[in-house]
Amino acid sequence: MQNARVSSVLVTGGRILRAPVTRRTWAELAYVIAGAPLALLGAVYVVVSFLLSAGLAVTALGIPLLAVAIPGARGLGRVRRGLARVLLEETIVAPAPFRPGRDVFARIRAGLRDLAGWRAVAYLVVSLPGSLLGLAMVLAFWAWGVIAFTYPIQHALGINQMTAPGRAGGIRHGLVVGGVVFDTWPRLLVVCAAGAVLVLSAPWVVRTAVLLDRLLVRGLLGPDGTSARITELRRTRAHAVDEAAATLRRIERDLHDGVQARLVALGMNLTMAIETLDGRTSGATRGMLVTARDNAKEAISELRDVVRGIHPPVLDAGLDAAIATLAARSAIPVDLRTEITERPSAAIETIAYFCAAELLTNVAKHSGADRATVEVTARGGRIRLRVADNGRGGAGPTGGTGLRGLADRVATVDGTLDTDSPPAGPTVITVDLPLHA
């Protein structure tokens, strides 16, 4: 019992003594020192951008400027998160990326409503006093601590000395605090001890200063509760979508390698049976065998269509090859332009492929067009499929053309389907998808 207490005191004592030289202490010190100018910069950013916006509010520029400045604060937030990750080993998940709208007005609206941006602004404002005070405290403890701790050496070397009149009329050299001159050895040791206390307590001061900022970073620079949940849902949905695509792919393989091969073999066996039996049995038996073989052939061709509906094998060669095959198969001449610099995930490729297939079928069936254009461009994290025709127009989600079903399918991965189809045409349908679910 006694021993345990002694050893725990020793451990605590050791920790206190070692604290000034641990990696954690130095990292936190670096964080406080680097954080102060960043905090200043952030505050300047907020003040300048908000004042400018206010000043320009009477013109058309004020609100747009604010709409840019708010999401812009995320950038400084990102720097802070990076600093916290590297120096504090504090990993804060970034909030969901800013999603600007497609036109200027949507962009302004999104900017003004950017919750993560507002939270970053709040952080920049709120963290400033703490950061500066923290820096001051830290410097005071460390600087004064080191100076006092090493004062006996400085005194011996004659540096950092103040002078005071001695009681005997002479001049005394030493540290003068509140009229007391520290120049004798016992007094120098007191200074030294005070320095040691300051140095030993400096790590805890730093830790406190960092703790404050750590809480602010956690609270304001991470995703808020709702958006964390959204991020999580989006992640699991992407997983589910990819998983479903992989499952379909596997089913296609199994059908292809197993069932289809067996059906072909069955057909061949029936053929052999017919040939072997020829002339030796009644016409009725032969007729049954021929019917069986024809059924096998039908089954093969139906299975091929089923497989094509599950996962078109041609997609293995990439979306551009698959859409080229679609365009080639179309009943209406198709001008095809593809520019796919970045390959989308399998699930997205499948959705884009089926959209293209359905839209081209619509063109052939409903539009009365004699030309169609298909454009596929994948860049900047999005893929855009545009199918245009010169037909009679008037296509819409209610027209029984399956457009609603397509839009629903596209929406499962946060994509959009825009229909521009005035009466008398032409029809342009644009599908916009993320590259990854």
Added chain:
Amino acid sequence: MRLIIAEDAAILRDGLAQLLTLRGHEVAAVGDAAALRAAVGEDPPDAAIVDIRLPPTHTDEGLRASVELRRRFPGLGVLLFSQYVETRFVDQLLAEGSAGVGYLLKERVVDIDDFIDALQRVASGGTALDPEVVTQLMGAGRRTKELGALTPREREVLGLMAQGRTNAAIAKQFVVTERAVEKHIANIFTKLGLTASDTDHRRVLAVLRYLERR
């Protein structure tokens, strides 16, 4: 005929070998592209039946081996077969000429007479394309102005020519006389601007124009 089959699915490979043997052909069978190269290199047969997707990657090993073998053995007929029509394979296959090549869907082996007919055409330097392949290319072919000038019946005739059918076979299919087919073909040549220098050659040219323009 002396034939070799390169197909990785044992059930298809053995069944087809059995069926062709039953029809009196001499058949060897291998399961991958390396074995195909070795076997053909040792003793070139009349024709090879090659699955486009072979181990190990199951992408286009069979196609690549076929292109290579045809360079080494120009007289070798190659009949590729696959589960689906993939037009990009047709392009690569026909890139070095359409003589002695064929491309059929696997299921065509069920109609063994047609299949052997196609094999014989390929072995003797002709062409055999699956109707499905031709349909796909046909859809694409409509784009060009020249082919657009053809009547539907003429396009059908051209499609059958592309499959490698003879005039007699085309006449039988449409239940018309061979004379009528010849007339259609003459119209096709005129509309495609192919002058009468060598009839057989024009036939190939017409088919190639039909296949290439898309």
